[in-house]
Amino acid sequence: MNNSYWQNGSHRLKWTLIIVLLIAVTAFAGWGIYKLPAPLVDRMLQTDILKQAELWKRRVVLHLENPESTLRTGEIDEHDAEFLASMPEASDVYRFKLFDTAGRVIWSTRPEEVGSMENRAFFRSDVARGLVHYIQEVVPLSEIDGLDLHTDNVQNAIQHNVAEVFMPVTKNGRFLGAVEFYTDISDLRATFITRLRISLAILSGIAVLALCIVSFVTYRTNRFQVRALHKQSAKERDLMAEQIRLAREVRLLGELNEWLQSSRSLDELFDMVSRFMTHILPEAEGSVYVYSNSRDVLDGCASWNAGTHKAHIHPEGCWGLRRGRTYEYGASEIDFVCEHAEPHDGRPYFCFPILAHGETVGLLHLRAHEHKGEAFHASKKLAQLCAEQISMAIANVQMRDQLHDQSVRDPLTGLFNRRHMTETLRKSITRSQQTGARLSLVAVDVDHFKKFNDTHGHDAGDMVLRAVGSALEQGCDRDEVACRIGGEEFMLILPDNAPEDAVTRAEQIRQAVEAVSVRYGEKSLPRIAISVGVSHYPAHGTMPQDLMRAADDALYTAKDKGRNQVQVAGTEASAAREAKAAPKQVPKAVPPAPAA
Structure with a gap:
């Protein structure tokens, strides 16, 4: 009988502890339902309002004619003033201001605030450094402009929750000024708090009910069942971790x-x-x-x-x-x-x-x-x-890369083609304009190339072109570029070469080509010779077509002087080019003198 008494007492004690625990959990849940929604809702509203404030700021900055000048000088034209004045009617903002970099108000929905200074420390410590500053405060009814646009129950509203957001305006990392927005969040806050309290109440009720069930099941379950439950939970956690890992791997692979x-x-x-x-x-x-x-x-x-x-x-x-x-x-x-x-x-x-x-x-x-x-x-x-x-x-x-290389290479010689030469020359000129680097252009033409084709055939001519191209390519180093621009005509771009060095390089290339021996079949082809013209940036032009024309003029001068030589662009080369292009004048016949 004593054992039964103690067993019943232990049973009652356990249930008493469970009831006390349930009462404590219920009380804590009630306290949480009352206390927790407000800070949670404030945090959610802050996130939402900061996103809206970014949109408001963009709308203001995009509609200003010259936002940088406006914020710097504080001068706002009529068009901008009209747009700024209409801003509260087209958004949830009931009041906003524009600040310059010093914190002076240059425009406000309340004209009397223009010219006043924002002296609170956060403006210089946060806003002036490009950081957004958010303030939520409770203000009286009289502090809200146009309250009838923001709430349905003005008569009963005594205190209102207002969000105040300072949005910095920056350009290229430089602080230009700031925009301050005021928006009334009272109704939205109250609605969210009410809904959250209802949700928490439901969840708390479910939680309390679940706690009762779990407590009863736990009380009635033996140790073996508890261990089985723990093992099952561990397996599920491992499976979930594996699924998360696989999902992460798939995402990273994608x-x-x-x-x-x-x-x-x-x-x-x-x-x-x-x-x-x-x-x-x-x-x-x-x-x-x-x-x-x-x-x-x-x-x-x-x-x-x-x-x-x-x-x-x-x-x-x-x-x-x-x-x-x-x-x-x-x-x-x-x-x-x-x-x-x-x-x-x-x-x-x-x-x-x-x-x-x-x-x-x-x-x-x-x-x-x-x-x-x-x-x-x-x-x-x-x-x-x-x-x-x-x-x-x-x-x-x-x-x-292979397709791109094929698009810029000459298939016969392997040198760059005219398209790549023009693009590279343009970039080299731009670089020289920016840095003052030296630049020279070398025009090359194979002398009497037509005789190779007419005498030995086009296959022999192709072998000559390949041999010349190989000599030109071997004569280039670093960023120098050898190109075949068509037929037997070639060009070399020589950056970072002094004019005298470029002429020396051109002469070395001419000698290298002259030393080339090409065998066609069982015989050697005649000696190959080239005529070379050299132009320099900026002495002979600052545009690609000017440098190319000057180099061609020098090339024609070399041709006119007997070929197989190097000529530098100059007035003589230009005159020779013009004389070559000018039509020949046929002398008029002189009439015979009349008979005496």
Whole structure:
């Protein structure tokens, strides 16, 4: 009987504790329903009003004729004043002001405020530094302009909640002034608070009811069921975490693909790869290698997550490239280290051959961070997807570069064509105008080229043009450009060359062409000679067509003086060009003298 008494007492005590707990939870929920909505609603309203204030500010700035001048001088024309005065009627703003940089009011919906100063500290510490400042305060009815436009119950309204927003106006990081907006949020705030309280009341009731049920179930459930519940919860959390991880990986892969497909060059592409791989595979350091143009070595292009890459590696030094498939070091009992992974400290790594259109174009190398081996092996599939994205992007950039190269290259000689020459010359002139750098233009024409075609055939003529083009290209270095502009005519752009150096270079190229020996079939073609004309910027012109015309004039002078020589543009060259272009005058017959 005593045992039954104590059991009943323990039972009553437990239920008493549960009831007290429910009363405490209910009281706390009631306190939360009364206290919590106001600050939550104020925070939501602040976010919403700041977005609206940005739109109001844009509307004001866009409608001002010259906002920068207006804020600086404080002068507002009639059109701007009319628009500003109509602003409160077309928005939720009942009052606003314009400030200059010093905090002086240059316009206000209350004319008596014009000229007054904003002396509160936040204007200089926040607004003048380009920061938005938000104030919410309670004001009497008399402080609100046009209240009948903002509330339906003016008679019963005694105090109103007003939002005051200071929006800085900046241009290129420079503070020009500020706009201050006032908007009445009383009705909206009261509505939201009421709705939130109702929602919280419902949720609190549900929560209390759920707490009662959970308490009863927990009280009646044995330890085995509790442990099973905990295990199930852990499984669900793990599943949710896995789903979140997969969703993140899919999102990052999509973003990676989008950014890589929009890259304009391989350098930009590899920079994107470095930044994305840092986030996609944080447990691995990595590097990317791409085959050089000669395809005898791979060039190191990028690395990330404290990884490093070598300047060049040989394809035979990577087991992934040698075997033509992914190589995973650390997955087998016996592994061999790739040469490019030396010095090796035993950490596992991946080597993914980067394939494009069935051809290997590079290598993606990933190595696990310290103590991250398990996570690293689990990321193999994701890493493989990244390698596929990178391979497609590299193929697209290389194909785009190849197509662009074909569009600006002469198919016979491999030199740049006239289109690229004109564009490059224009850019070089602009650079010289900005920096004062030297610039020269060299016009080249093969002497007696028609004889090569007429005597030996067009194939021999093409061989001559290719030989001249090769000599011109070898004579260029740094940013110098050799172009074939048509037929047997060529041009060279020589930036950063003094006039005398450009003439010397032209003479060296002439001698180099003269020394070229071209064999056609079983015989050698006659000696090749060129005539060369040189013009300098800005002595002979400041426009592309002026420099080209001056170089052509000098070229014609060289032709007229016997060919196979270099001439510099000048008055003599221009006169020769004009004389060549002028029509020949036929002398008139002199009538015989009359007979005596």
